[in-house]
Amino acid sequence: MYLLHLVIILPFIFALGSLFVSKVKQHIHTGWFILPAPILIFIYFVLRLPEVRNGEQLTASVPWMPSLGVNFTVYLDGLSLLFALLISGVGSLVILYSIFYLNKRKEAIAQFYIYLLLFMGAMLGVVLSDNLIVLYGFWELTSISSFLLIAFWHQRERSRYGALKSMLITVFGGLAMLSGFLLLYVITGTFSIRGISANVSTIAEHSLFVPAMLLVLLGAFTKSAQFPFHIWLPDAMEAPTPVSAYLHSATMVKAGLYLVARLSPIFAGEAGWFWLVSGTGILTLIYGSYRALKQTDLKSMLAFSTISQLGLIMSLLGLGSAAAIYSDTGASLFYVKATMAGIFHLINHAVFKGALFMVVGIVDHETGTRDIRKLGGLMSVMPVTFSIALIGTFSMAGLPPFNGFLSKEMFFTAVLNIMEMDVLNMQFLGIVFPVIAWIASIFTFIYSMLLLFKTFTGQQFDKLEKKPHEAPLGMLLPPVVLAALAVVFGLFPNLLSYTLIEPAMAAIHPTMLVPGQQFDAAIHIWHGWTTEVFMTLGVVAAGIVFYRLHHRVKLLHQPLFSGITLNKSYDGGLNLLDKAAKGLTDRYMTGSIRHYSMYIFVFLIVSITVTMGGSSNIRFDFSEFAPMSLYEAVVIFALIVSVIAVAFAHTRMMAIILTGTAGYMVTLFFVIFRAPDLALTQMIVETVSVTLFLLCFYHLPKLKKEIESMRFILPNLIIALGVGGVMTLLALSASSSRSFDSISDFFIKESYNLAGGKNIVNVILVDFRGFDTMLEIVVLSIASYAIYALIRLKLVHEGHPVRRGYWESGSGNKLPNNGLRSNDVILKTISKVVIFIILTFSFYLFFSGHNEPGGGFIGALMSAAAIVLLAMAFGINTVREVIPVDFRKVSAVGIIVALLTGIGSFFFDVPFLSHTFGYHDLPLLGHTELATAMLFDLGVFLTVVGITMTIILAIGRDK
Template sequence: MLFAVFLPALLAIFIPYLSKWKDKIHTGFFVLLAPLAIFIYFVSFVGKGFEPVKQNYSWIPSLNIGLDFHLDGLSLLFVLLISGIGSLVAFYSIFYLHKSERLDQFYVYLLLFMTAMFGVVLSDNVYVLYSFWELTSISSFLLIGYWNYKERSRYGALKSMLITVFGGLSMLGGFILLTIITGTTSITEMIANADVILSNDYFGLILGLVLLGAFTKSAQFPFHIWLPDAMEAPTPVSAYLHSATMVKAGIFLVARFTPIFSQSEWFFVFVSGIGILTLIWGSYMAVRQTDLKGILAFSTISQLGMIMAMLGFGTKLAIFAAVFHILNHATFKGSLFMIAGIVDHETGTRDIRKLGGLATLMPISATLAFFGTFSMAGVPLPFLNGFYSKEMFFDATIELQESSLFIAEILRQAIPYLAVFGSIFTFVYSMYLVFGTFTGKKQLDKLEKAPHEAPIGMLISPIILVVGVIVIGIFPNLFNESLIAHAAESIYGEPIEKHIKYWHGFITPLYMSLIVVILGAILAYTRKSWSAVYRLVPGKLSFNKAYDYLLDQIEKTSAKITNTYMNGSLRRYMIFILVTIIVVTFSFIGLTSGFALDTSDIAEITIHEVLIAVAMAIAAVATIFTRNKIAAILILGVVGYGLALLFVIYRAPDLALTQLVVETITVALFLLCFYHLPNLRERTDSKLEKSTNIIISVAFGALMTIVAISAHSTKLFDSISEYFIETSYKLGGGKNIVNVILVDMRGLDTLFEIVVLGIAALAIYTMIKLRVKKKGAK
C-alpha cells in the first residue's frame, strides 16, 4: 500500500520532463497511468470474503509516528472512488485542457492531490492522517488557483485554504487530546478504547475540534462558502473535488470516528443537525444560482449535508444508506460537472440565462445530463441509482430511535419534515439545471461559440459515469455484499445485511418521495414567480460578506498592531527581542528552580581569565564610544581574539582555531568594506534611552551568567557527553569526538547548514547577475 499511496507523487517528479513532449503526446496520458494502476490494484480486494489489511512502516518511532496504513471496507470504497474517478478525470482533462496550458504545473498539483487523498483514507496514524489532510488543502489551493491570472481564482483558492486549514488545526488539537487520553496514535486502537474517550472530561472538546475539521473540509454550514468559489478551478478539478475527493474527506473523517463518537447523543445533535441544515440551505441556494458550476457547487453542499445527517443518525439503515449514497453521488455528480465543462467548452459560457435548447445541438451531452440530474433529484425510476439511496434516507429519518436528550428528541421529530423540505429544493435545482440548459428557446446570439457536440474523447468519461448510474440502478445489489456492506460494517462496527430493492410497497418513504416530486415539479415550473423570496432570505445577509469583513478586519488590525512597533528602528526591535528573552527566561528559571543555583562544582577563576575578561569588557564598552571606524574594527577584534584565548585556556583547541579563523575573516571583511561603512556619528540618546540601554545590557549579561551556571549545575537527566565518548570511535570511526559529532552524530544538521549556505550563495549570485544584466540593458 505504501507504493500505491506515493505512486502519484513519484510520477509527479517526472511530469516536468514528460511535459516537454506535450506537442507529440498530451501529458495527461502519462498521468492517467498512476490512478488507473492503483484502481486495478485495489479492485483485486473487492469481494465477499474481504478481510482488512494493515501495513506498518517505521517513520518516527520516538514519537510513536509511523506510516501505518489500514485497508478496511470504508477505506477501500474511498480508494476506489479516488483512483477510479481520478482516472476518468485525468482522461477527460486530456481533451479539456489545451496543450498550450501549463500542463506540467497542473498535473503535478493533481498528482500531489491524489497522493494526499490516498494518504487520508488509508492512514491509521492520526498524525500521518493530519499531514496528508493538510496536503489536500495545499494542493487544492494550487489547483483552484491554477489560472492565477484571474482574480476570482486567487480569491477562491485563498478562501478554501484559510477555512480548511483553520479546521485542520482544530482537528489536530482533537488528535493531540485523543493521543494523550488513549496513549496511542493508532485510530484502530483509539476505537478499541472508545469507553475511555467517552468517559473523559475532555470528550466534548475533542468532539467539537474533530467535527470542526470535518465540517470545514466537507463544506458544512456555515463553512460551505469556500466550495462555490472553488468552481474557479478548471472543470476536471471541480469534478474531482466535488465527486470523490476534497469534500468527501470530511465525510470520511466523521465516518472513521463514528464508532467512537456515535455513542454520545451530542454527536447526533451536531452531525445530524448541521447535516440537515446544510442540506436545506445548499438546495435552497442552488436554485438562486445562474452559473452551471455554481448550481452544481451548491448541490454538492446539499448532498454532503444529506450524507452527514445520515452518519449522525447512527442506525444500521442510515449508515448503509450513507455509504450507498457516497457511491451514487460520485457517479452522477462527476458526470454532471463534466457535462457542465462540455457546455462551457462548446458554447463559451456557463451562464444558464444565455443557454437553452441545446438538446438538439448536443444530444449526447443532453442525454447524459438527464440521467445525472434525475438521479440526483431522486426521481423514483428503477434505472436511477440516486432514488435508492434517497428513499433509504427518508426511511432512516423515520426509523430514528427515541432520545433522552431534550434537544435530540426535538431534532428527531423534526428531521423527516426537514428532509422532505430540503429534498424538494433538490428536485427544483435538478430540473432547473437540465431543462434550463437543454430545453426551451435557443439563444445562439448570446453564445460566444456556435454550439456543437463535444468530441468523443471528452464524452467517454461522463458516459462511463452515467453507465454506472444506470447499472447500479438496474442491479442495485451488484456491489452490495462485495463493497458497500464492508464499508458500512467498518463504520457501524457490526455486520450490516441490507437487500436493496426498488419496490417496498406503499410505505411512508414512497409517499415522501412522491411529495418531493409533485411539489418540486410545481416549484420548478413556477420558479420565476416565487424567486423574489431570495430578496427576503437571505436578502442582504451573506456569509461571504461576513467572511470578507472578518478577513479585512483581521488584516487591518494586524497592520495596525504591526505598525506600532515596526517603525524601522533597529534599537526598538532589539529592545523588544531582548526584553522578551530576559523576562521569559528569568520567569521560567524562577518558577522551576527558584534561582537555586549550585556553584559548588564551578572551577576556580584564575588571574589569566580575569585579565582576558576585563580586556574583552573594556574593548566591548570602547566600541560604543569610539568615533573612528578603523579603531572600532580593531577594538571589536580584541573581543573575538580574547574569546579565542579563553578557549585555549579551557583546552578547546578546535573551538579556539575556529574562533581565530572566523574573527580574522570578519576583521578582514570589515577592512575590505571600509570605504562603504557608514560614518560613526555622535550619539544623541536621551538619558532615558541611555538608562534603558544600560539596564537591558546588564540584565542580559546577568541572564547569560545565570543560564550558564544553571545549565552546568542542574542535572535533570544524564549528560549525553558520556554517550559520545563511548560511541564516537565505534560508530564514527574517528578519534576526534567533536569531528564525529559534527559529521556523523549531527550529520543532518551539518548537511542542512551547508544547504542553507548554498541557497544563500545562489541567491547572492542571482542578484549579482540580475544587477549586471540591468546595468548592461542601460
C-alpha cells in the same frame, strides 16, 4: 504490505517526474505521462477487493518518531478501500478529461499536474493512515494543494479570493481537529485509530472526551462544507473544471465524511455525536438545496448542490451512529441501514456529480459561458453531452432507474425509521427529519430540472462567445463512463452491496457484527407501494409545479437577505482582523533593525530573569571550577578590551576589525580547552563573517552623529549589560545546578560503538542529532535565497537589466565595476597558490571528519573561504568564469542528498536518518571504514558551500 506505502508515495514520484517530462517532451501533453499513476493505483486497490471482502485487514508500518508514538502506519479495510477507489478511479477520469480541457500551450500544465498529484497523494494518505498525527499531516496537505489548484488561474482576483477563503476555513478546522487528536492522545496514550477504538469503553466517561469530539467535528464540518462553514465551496468554483470535478465532488469534500465515518466507533456512543452530525447534516441539506435554486451560474448551482448532497450523507452517518447508543439489536440494525444509505449515496454522488461537473466544463469550453440565462437549445448541437446531463441530473433528482433514486429512497427510509421508532425520545423532532428531507428533495428536483432544461432545451442563443458544437471524444469519454456507472449501479446495485458497501459498514460498525456473519447489504429496486414511493411521487409532482412557477415565486429565485449574509460576515471579519493587525503592527514595526533587536533582547532579559527568580532549583556553585591559567587570563583581557573598544569605534571598518578580534579570541579559548573542531569552525566563521560585514557595510551610509548622543547610547548600554549579565548568570547556574547526569558521557562512550566515529562533535552533528542538522541547513538555505531575492529586487528597482542567466553562471552577462575586487599584485600572486592549499585542506577536513577534527560543515566553510579569496583577489566575474555554477542549486542538491540519506533508512525498516557503518578491504586504501553518515555529511558540505557563496556573491556583485 509496504506496497501500501508505495501507493501513497507514487503520486508524489510522478509529480516530481512531471517537471522533467514537461521540459523534455514539450510536444506531448504532460497529462499522458501522469495518467498511469492513478490507473495503477486503481488497479492495485481493485485487486485488494477479494481480500478486504473476506475480512482481511492489510497493514504496514514504518517507524517515524516511535518515542512519541508517531509511526507511518497504513491500514486498508472496507472504508479506506472505498475511498481509495474513489480517489484513484475518479482521478484517472479527471486527468484524462483535463488533457483535452487544458491547453498545454496556454496553461502552466506542469504546475497543474504537480498540484493535482500532491492532492491525490495527500488524500490517499488521509484515508489510509492509522496514526492521527500522520492523518493530520496529509489532511493539511490537501488544504495546501487545493489552495494551489483553486488559485491555478492566479491572474484572476476571484481565483485568489476563493483559494484564500478555502484555505483559511479548512486550515482553521484542521487546527481544531489537531487539538481534538491531542486530547484523544491525552485520554488514551496512543495516536493509533485502532488503538483508541479498542479502548472506547474506558474513555467515554473522561472529562476531555466531549471537547475532543467537538474539536474533531469542527475539522470534519469545515472540510466537508457543512453549514455555516460551507461558504468556501462556491468560491472554490473559480478553479478549472477538472479540479471541481475531482476535489469538490468526489474527494476533498468527502474527507470530512471519511473522518466522521472512521471515528464513529469512538464517538458514536455519545448522544451529542448523533445530534451534531445528523442535525448539522440535515440543516446543510435543506440550506444547500434552497440556495442552489437561486444560482444562474452552472458551477455555482452544482456547488450548492454539492453542499446539499454532503449534508445528506452527513445526516445519514449521524443517524447511523445511533446504532451504538442502544443495546436493542432490532433498533440498532435500523440505524445501521442509515449508514448503509450514506455509503451508497457517497458512491452515487461521486459518480453523477463528477459527470455533471464535466458536462458544465464542456458547456463552458464549447460556448464560452456558464450563465444559464445565456444558454439554451444545446441539445441539438451537443446530443452526447445532453444525454450525459440527463442521466446525471435525473440521478441527482432521485428519479428511476438511476443510482440516485435508490440511495434517495434509502434516505427516506432512514428518516422515517427515526420518526417511527423514536428510541431517542425525540418526540416532535422526529418528524422534522422526514419533513426536511422531503422539502429538500423537492428543491433538488427543481434545480436539477433547471440545470438540464434551461441549458439544453428551448431557443438557442446566437450571442454566445463561441459557436457551440459537440466536445472532442477525449472530453466526452470520462463523463460517459461516469454516466454509464450511474445507470449500471441503478439497475444492478448489488454489484456494490457486498464488494464495497458491506466491508465499509463493517469498518464503521465493528461491534454490530456477529463473528462469522455479515451485514445484510442487499439493495432492492422495488419494495412495493411504500411510504417512500409516495414521498417520491410527491417530490416529482411538487417539483414539476414549482419548476413551472419558478420565476413567478420570488422565494425560489431571489435572495432572502440582501444585508447581512455569511459571506459578508466573513469578509467583514477578515477586514476587521486586517485593520486590527495593521494597527498593532504599525506600532512596533518601525523599520528599524535596532528597535527590533531591542524588543528581542528586552524580552530575553525579562523572561529569563522572571524564570530564574521564580525557580527554587537555581544555585551557584563555584567550588568545582578549575583555576584560571595565565594564558586564559591574557585571552580574557584581550577579549574584554576588544569588545569594549567596539562601542568607541568611530568608523565601521574599525568596528569590524575589533569584532573580528573578539571572535578570534574565542577561537583561542577553544584551542586552550582542546576543542579543535570548534576552534576551526570559529576561525573560519569569523573570517567569512568579516568579509560579509565588509560587503554589507559597503552599502550603508556614513555613521550619523546622533548615534553618539546619550539618548542613543544609554538604552543600548542598559540592554547590553542586561543581556550580558543574564546570560552570565544563566551559564553559571546551568553549570552549577545539574539535575541529572550530562549527556556528554553517553556520546563519549557510544560515538564509536554506535556510529563508528571518534570525532564526537561530528558524530553528534551527522548521526545522533542529524535531524537537527538537516533542519538547520534548510533554514540557512531559505535565508540565503531571501538575501538573493532582496538584492535582485534592489537591482531591478534601480533599473539594472537582470536577465535570465545573469546571476547563475559565467554566461557573459556581467555587472561592471564589481564591489569586491583587488588590484594588489602580491595578493593575486599568493592567492593562486594559497587557494589550492585551502581547498586541499578543506577536502581533507571533510573526509577525515568522522574520526579526526573536521567534517562537512568545517570543510564547506573552508572551501567557501577559498572561493571568497579568489573573489577578493580577481573579482566576482572571475569566480563566475572559473566556477560556472549556480550556488543556489548547489545548496538545493545538498539538501536533497541529506534528505534522501534520511529517507533511505525507511528501506531498512529503521527510523529516519539512522546510519550504519562497516569495514571493507578496498584497493589501495586497504582496510577502510565506510559510514553512511558521510553521505549525509556530503549533503551538509554542498549545502553550506552553496549557502555561503550565494550570500557573498549576491551582496558582492551589487555595485
